[in-house]
Amino acid sequence: MKRRVWVVSEQKAGTLTQCLGVGQYFDPEPQQKIARRVPPLKRIFTPPLFRPDEKRPDIIVSCGFRSEEPVMRMKKAYGGHPFTVHLQRPKLNGFDLVFVSRHDWEPELDRRANYHSMVGVPHRVTMDRLAPLREAARRRYAPNGEQVAAIFVGGDNGAYAYDDAALRRITATVRTLAEEGWRVVLSISRRSSQRTLETLLALRGPAIEVWDREGENPYLDYLAAADAFLIAKDSITMPCEALTTGKPVYALDLTPIPGERLEKFEWFHRDLQQVLKLTRPFEGQLAAYSYTPLNETRRIAGIVAAAVAERD
Structure with a gap:
């Protein structure tokens, strides 16, 4: 009704x-x-x-x-x-x-x-919204049937920092995945700093797509095309959205900022990983695993x- x-x-x-x-x-x-x-x-x-x-x-x-x-x-x-x-x-x-x-x-x-x-x-992400987008998104981002890794990053939030060490970690991870045969699509959020944007735009190449915050946000297309997700730990919403797909969702470490806010975010990630068995910590590989898709x-x-x- x-x-x-x-x-x-x-x-x-x-x-x-x-x-x-x-x-x-x-x-x-x-x-x-x-x-x-x-x-x-x-x-x-x-x-x-x-x-x-x-x-x-x-x-x-x-x-x-x-x-x-x-x-x-x-x-x-x-x-x-x-x-x-x-x-x-x-x-x-x-x-x-x-x-x-x-x-x-x-x-x-x-x-x-x-x-x-x-x-x-x-949130507003559902498979009903993503399913009609998948075929076109796969043609665009994986024209030869490659596996697509969607990487989502945010910005400093009082719990984690995008400092030199964090940006080096993200850069190395993106390059390694591309070298291993993944097609990487990388989304920058509204909270991402200009420095983060510029660092990641420098990674663009035949196997690496980075949204430059110009034009329409391809975020839903990235969600629809992905075979696996790697999501920076400063976001709570983005892992929840990715978990609607049933695809593997991995948490990408950033530089922690000690304090009560960090403790809350770490509790959230431990709960998803260790209690609910929905996500996994990223340790270098985006291996497949199964779980019941989340639709809170x-x-x-x-x-x-x-x-x-x-x-x-």
């Missing part, structure tokens, strides 16, 4: 895609409400995030701490009717369902019936659908 959905997110692309991933299971075109940081002196000139005379949504999916207060105002304005789903541990109470990543879960949350754990984060977005949507139906 189609539902009217609003997604309320911070301005970060990764936060918005989590909300859209879940929201689009109920509404192909959910209305987007972006909660931006507005300086106090400019608030009087800033349009409100919503108007009470707008048609009431059935479900509100939100993520990010800036979205919490607006969602509570929306819920109150519509007499508590919208079913509210938050994709992060909130500071405020009042959400109907909350989903918290396993690496952020704490024992005290076991007592909250409306809280559920999730692996990593939800669909699982989360199923829990939401059941809860909404029960309330109806």
Whole structure:
């Protein structure tokens, strides 16, 4: 049954895609409400995030701490009717369902019936989106049937650094894979520094494709074409997206930055590798292995659908 959905997110692309991933299971075109940081002196000139005379949504999916207060105002304005789903541990109470990543879960949350754990984060990548792209992507990136290694990198994030040592490691890895017969497609993220971009662009060659951040992002085509993935450890979303394919997903080490943030990321990777047996550490080879493809977005949507139906 189609539902009217609003997604309320911070301005970060990764936060918005989590909300859209879940929201689009109920509404192909959910209305987007972006909660931006507005300086106090400019608030009087800033349009409100919503108007009470707008048609009431059935479900509100939100993520990010800036979205919490607006969602509570929306819920109150519509007499508590919208079913509210938050994709992060909130500071405020009042959400109907909350989903918290396993690496952020704490024992005290076991007592909250409306809280559920999730692996990593939800997203918009599905095999339904990738399957129609695979044939054309394979023709482009593996015209002679070569194996394709998709390498995804990000940027410094307080847990890991793309310093000289990290860039040397990535460079050596890309060259080795190409020498071993892999066709390498390498994606740079929005967080990647100019230095990282320039270092990796220098690797371009007949067997190595590097997106230069010009034109349309080929990320989905890379996902569709790949036979194996090597993903830098600073990302949580990208491994989750790659794991929908059922292809091998390896974690690429970077230079660690000691601290609480590093501990959380390392917990995430140990959980994927040692507990859930989904990914593996990269030790020089992209060997094949099997696992059940991960689709947390669909699982989360199923829990939401059941809860909404029960309330109806």
